[in-house]
Amino acid sequence: MESKLTIYNTLTRSKEVFVPLDPPLVGLYVCGPTVYGDPHLGHARPAVTFDLLFRYLTSLGYRVRYVRNITDVGHLENDADEGEDKISKKARLEQLEPMEIAHYYTVRYHRYMDALGMLSPSIEPQASGHIIEQIGMVKQILEAGYAYESNGSVYFDVEKYNRDHRYGRLSGRNIDDMLANTRELCGQDDKRYSFDFALWKKAGPEHIMRWPSPWSDGFPGWHMECSAMSRKYLGDRFDIHGGGMDLVFPHHEAEIAQSTAACGHEAARYWMHNNMLTINGQKMGKSLGNFITLEELFTGSHPLLEQPYSPMTIRFFMLQAHYRSTLDFSNEALQAAEKGLDRLMKAVETLNKLGASAGKSTVDVGDLERRYTEAMNDDLNSPMVIAALFDWTRTINQLHDGSQKISSEDLARLKMLVNMIVFEVLGLRDEKAADTVGGTDHLTPVVDLLLELRAEAKTNKDWPLSDRIRNRLADAGIKVKDQKDGPSEWTIE
RNA sequence: GGUGCGAUGGCCGAGUGGCUAGGCUCAGGUCUGCAAAACCUGCUACAGCGGUUCGAAUCCGCUUCGCACCUCCA
Numbered sequence: 001m002e003s004k005l006t007i008y009n010t011l012t013r014s015k016e017v018f019v020p021l022d023p024p025l026v027g028l029y030v031c032g033p034t035v036y037g038d039p040h041l042g043h044a045r046p047a048v049t050f051d052l053l054f055r056y057l058t059s060l061g062y063r064v065r066y067v068r069n070i071t072d073v074g075h076l077e078n079d080a081d082e083g084e085d086k087i088s089k090k091a092r093l094e095q096l097e098p099m100e101i102a103h104y105y106t107v108r109y110h111r112y113m114d115a116l117g118m119l120s121p122s123i124e125p126q127a128s129g130h131i132i133e134q135i136g137m138v139k140q141i142l143e144a145g146y147a148y149e150s151n152g153s154v155y156f157d158v159e160k161y162n163r164d165h166r167y168g169r170l171s172g173r174n175i176d177d178m179l180a181n182t183r184e185l186c187g188q189d190d191k192r193y194s195f196d197f198a199l200w201k202k203a204g205p206e207h208i209m210r211w212p213s214p215w216s217d218g219f220p221g222w223h224m225e226c227s228a229m230s231r232k233y234l235g236d237r238f239d240i241h242g243g244g245m246d247l248v249f250p251h252h253e254a255e256i257a258q259s260t261a262a263c264g265h266e267a268a269r270y271w272m273h274n275n276m277l278t279i280n281g282q283k284m285g286k287s288l289g290n291f292i293t294l295e296e297l298f299t300g301s302h303p304l305l306e307q308p309y310s311p312m313t314i315r316f317f318m319l320q321a322h323y324r325s326t327l328d329f330s331n332e333a334l335q336a337a338e339k340g341l342d343r344l345m346k347a348v349e350t351l352n353k354l355g356a357s358a359g360k361s362t363v364d365v366g367d368l369e370r371r372y373t374e375a376m377n378d379d380l381n382s383p384m385v386i387a388a389l390f391d392w393t394r395t396i397n398q399l400h401d402g403s404q405k406i407s408s409e410d411l412a413r414l415k416m417l418v419n420m421i422v423f424e425v426l427g428l429r430d431e432k433a434a435d436t437v438g439g440t441d442h443l444t445p446v447v448d449l450l451l452e453l454r455a456e457a458k459t460n461k462d463w464p465l466s467d468r469i470r471n472r473l474a475d476a477g478i479k480v481k482d483q484k485d486g487p488s489e490w491t492i493e
Numbered sequence: 494g495g496u497g498c499g500a501u502g503g504c505c506g507a508g509u510g511g512c513u514a515g516g517c518u519c520a521g522g523u524c525u526g527c528a529a530a531a532c533c534u535g536c537u538a539c540a541g542c543g544g545u546u547c548g549a550a551u552c553c554g555c556u557u558c559g560c561a562c563c564u565c566c567a
Contacts, residue, residue: 013497031567032567033567034565034566039567040566040567041567042566042567043567044567045567046567047567086565168496171496171497171562171563172496172497173495173496173563174495174496243567244566244567245497245498245561245562245567246561246562246566246567247562247566247567248497248562249496249562249563250562250563274567275498275561276560276561276562276566276567277567278560278561281559281560282560283560283561283566284566284567285565285566291566317505320505320506320507320515320516321505321506321507322506322507324498325498325499325506325507326498326499326560326561327505327506328505328506330504330505332504332505332517332518333504333505333506333517334505335517336504336505336506336516336517336518337505337516337517338517339516339517339518340515340516340517341516343516343517344516346530350531375507381507381508383506383507383508383514383515383516384507384508384514384515386507386515386516387506387507387514387515387516388514388515389515390514390515390516391514391515394531394532397530397531397532398531398532400531401524401531401532403532458526461526463526463527466526466527467526467527467528470528470529474529479529479530480528480529481529481530481531482525482528482529482530483530489530
């Protein structure tokens with residue numbers, strides 16, 4: 001843990017050296033999905049970002065408790081505390097229990113996250129399972145005087161909070177200005193000011209999801225769940241809170257206010273936010289018709305997609321951009337990522353089969369190690385790591401064809417390093433290798449026989465036969481690669 | 494309107510005072526019976542206008558354009 005990992009803290013708008021509160025433990029909380037619809041491309045970005053962080057911290061020797069919530073209640077359609085609960089609405093439309101909706105989409109979410117190679121969080125708490133904790137925290141905020149009850153609902157008193165602490169620091173908002181401009185009170189509403197947010201909402205008669213509380217039968221405000229659950233599992237103070245940039249305001253701003261009001265101090269030390277993903281230069285939105293689910297992506301079943309893209313292609317594509325940059329999705333970019341990943345995985349395979357050369361190394365394995373460490377420590381600069389890996393892809397191919405040399409000691413170190421970076425930290429998986437399991441055992445002797453016959457044909461300079469075998473195998477999805485010396489190799493495409 | 498972020502070669506995408514990012518595409522070459530793969534070579538860019546500097550894509554200012562959040566969205 002000597003490394004100097006720096007991460008960009010949204011709170012200070014600068015890169016800071018990461019110092020855990022209680023090493024080797026690290027507490028990481030990330031806002032998870034609201035499970036009312038199929039997981040889409042946008043869900044993959046924070047998942048990849050924080051999976052990378054989780055994996056890297058773990059590889060540095062930290063014991064990370066990674067908490068990612070499932071929002072199954074309280075997330076309304078409109079943040080002005082109007083509108084229907086998202087889960088309830090879906091349940092009503094599909095004539096199902098809200099918990100059926102939540103369960104169905106939670107399972108789907110897990111399935112696609114698994115496909116994308118995400119490690120499971122340490123704890124994945126559901127908002128509906130933590131109503132008691134949320135009510136408890138609302139009580140504390142009321143006792144501290146930073147909330148008021150109004151007609152069975154409880155609202156956070158932003159104006160009062162702002163007098164004692166500063167509201168809006170994370171998102172760069174100035175409440176004083178907002179106050180000056182918003183002198184008129186929200187007349188018919190229960191709230192005093194439009195920017196006050198609900199901690200507890202009284203449920204109308206049509207509301208299915210409701211729990212008893214000291215104030216009314218109702219349900220918690222959306223922001224409460226993260227404050228209550230992060231506190232329960234990570235404590236009053238914890239290291240890192242993450243999420244998408246779109247959550248900075250109001251969600252995370254409200255979380256900070258809630259935690260500070262209840263505990264007297266802020267909860268999270270570092271706030272990390274991944275940037276958004278655009279599709280052909282536009283943000284993804286249901287109304288824009290460019291809303292692509294992960295299922296559509298993996299099967300190619302969306303009008304915008306020229307072909308299916310594998311889960312690892314998506315993961316690699318995202319890792320090729322820095323998590324704080326906007327990333328533009330396009331068929332061209334995805335196809336480039338697919339080819340690049342293929343090149344990289346082939347090199348890893350080549351490396352793992354490689355034997356040491358005689359004599360001293362002509363390559364410096366330390367170069368990869370230094371570049372990897374430096375890049376990851378610089379706010380998880382995965383694109384730089386991948387650039388280094390591609391430089392070493394060339395080197396590995398040169399070792400393979402003998403134009404470079406490597407000692408057995410260096411080779412062992414290189415194999416260890418490359419496999420660690422590619423599989424354990426970047427979390428990639430060799431999809432082609434995985435595909436062949438099951439079929440290969442029976443196929444191998446057959447293909448080997450055909451290649452033997454082809455080798456004989458080649459010896460006899462019977463090119464038509466040789467090419468026929470190669471072409472027919474290609475038609476069957478088996479690609480033949482002739483070697484300079486030795487038998488031909490083959491791979492399933 | 495408010496708050497932020499950005500504009501990099503054919504495409505994607507790093508970098509951030511002086512030294513080739515990388516991937517994909519394209520062109521030429523080596524190898525090969527021919528392919529494929531691999532390797533070598535080439536295409537050398539930083540929105541515009543000013544300023545600071547010995548030197549700026551990188552710092553400062555202005556302009557133009559784009560994006561995100563402020564309203565449901567990861």
